[in-house]
Amino acid sequence: MVSSAIKPPETFFHSKLFRGLGNDELALLAGICQRRRLPTGEQLFRQYSPAQHVYVVVSGTLMIERLSRSGRRQVIAFAYPGDYIGFTNTDDYEYSVVCLREAELQTFPRRDFLQLVDRFPTLKTNARQIGGNVLAQTLDQLFALGQKKAHERLCFLLAQIGRRQCGTQTTDIELIMSRQDIADYLGLTIETVSRAFARLKTMGIIEIISAHRIHVLDRSVLEELASVH
Amino acid sequence: MVSSAIKPPETFFHSKLFRGLGNDELALLAGICQRRRLPTGEQLFRQYSPAQHVYVVVSGTLMIERLSRSGRRQVIAFAYPGDYIGFTNTDDYEYSVVCLREAELQTFPRRDFLQLVDRFPTLKTNARQIGGNVLAQTLDQLFALGQKKAHERLCFLLAQIGRRQCGTQTTDIELIMSRQDIADYLGLTIETVSRAFARLKTMGIIEIISAHRIHVLDRSVLEELASVH
DNA sequence: CGGGGTATTGAGACAAATCAACCTTGGTGG
DNA sequence: CCACCAAGGTTGATTTGTCTCAATACCCCG
Known part of the structure; x- marks a missing residue:
């Protein structure tokens, strides 16, 4: 053959x-x-x-x-x-x-x-x-984990998922994992994760469609918070 | 040749x-x-x-x-x-x-x-x-960094140095690095590191000979705090 | 015996954890 | 089809832990 x-x-x-x-x-x-x-x-x-x-x-x-x-x-x-x-x-x-x-x-x-x-x-x-x-x-x-605050860590995760999830730069993010998974990834508790989501929302950076679906309104600020500090 | x-x-x-x-x-x-x-x-x-x-x-x-x-x-x-x-x-x-x-x-x-x-x-x-x-x-x-408190992180470092530093299980630890280095390693500030040292001392786990020389009094507790949680 | 960098200690502010109640959602069976 | 339930998620009140800012102590070196 x-x-x-x-x-x-x-x-x-x-x-x-x-x-x-x-x-x-x-x-x-x-x-x-x-x-x-x-x-x-x-x-x-x-x-x-x-x-x-x-x-x-x-x-x-x-x-x-x-x-x-x-x-x-x-x-x-x-x-x-x-x-x-x-x-x-x-x-x-x-x-x-x-x-x-x-x-x-x-x-x-x-x-x-x-x-x-x-x-x-x-x-x-x-x-x-x-x-x-x-x-x-x-x-x-x-x-x-060593340097960032809760909402910055969450940006870190969201930016990461945004990059990974499908090729095109989508502003729509699906969170397959639970809040507990996110918390254990970022070294936080589920309550703090929840509050971090709320904070990013009031900052006008994201829109929370549902618990597992997020719409990114301002990608540049998200990336900024995710990276430099 | x-x-x-x-x-x-x-x-x-x-x-x-x-x-x-x-x-x-x-x-x-x-x-x-x-x-x-x-x-x-x-x-x-x-x-x-x-x-x-x-x-x-x-x-x-x-x-x-x-x-x-x-x-x-x-x-x-x-x-x-x-x-x-x-x-x-x-x-x-x-x-x-x-x-x-x-x-x-x-x-x-x-x-x-x-x-x-x-x-x-x-x-x-x-x-x-x-x-x-x-x-x-x-x-x-x-x-x-994700799961531990300040004094536990410090135990993590001390246990690590204790293991690395020379072969025999010595109870005497020399800290070559500055407090700032330790802080940046553990994701803390120098003040918190200092307080963590003080706490381990009052807990009877270590003795502080000088800022850069530590005597381990209770290695088992140290290891315990360093690992499991 | 200063003097400068480094470390410790204290007080107050702030962030996150904890504890507890409530809300949402999706599935189930009446 | 709707009431109910359970699991997961959010929000609030309080406590704990860490950071920040400031003052003080220490130690090494000249």
């Missing part, structure tokens, strides 16, 4: 991970790739379990979280289509991943995937870049 | 990075390794500058920090002997590094180093593990 006989799924081309790869390389990746459907509420994997797979989100939304023994939780990130999960360098996952909205994932056995990364310089570059982005985004979050 | 003719410096053997490597491999690493002395207060490299080197701390202490345009600062980490700096996946450094106490470093040109990483599986495993540890430690800090 010639490699070009396997047509890689279309979504391959939309992912940074596969940018610049030749057809042969894509075909090999397609060969070790499986699809997985994950219903809302299900766990993809659990913290401390062996890191056996690497994932690319095709559709849906997931939440990356870390739990302490006492049950306190820190949400690390929300994963949207095109995002990567499990690009960890450790043998065990550092976090749990749970599905917020029915998701479809490309799954690659980690061992096989790393072998291909070794063989294809372009893939290696891409994978490195992704790993770097994960750290960069975590450092941004660290900055937000 | 046979490879064994180049004797790798002794410190090579003390670093996780070089664990399990053969003499030939060590010799090649020694070939691209240079020593660099960095005086107190000097910068090792600046945020956004191209990532040209990878470093291993041999002696001294350094501080990894990130600055926003408005001048606000987030301290990311403190680096002690045996720690690694610049194991970034991005082409530019995400942070600045400044020397807190006269340091000696092993420096490797990043390009050459990555080539050797590709050639030596053991080295690759080690490097991956180090990268993973960096992320894990950042996630711990994220958790601390």
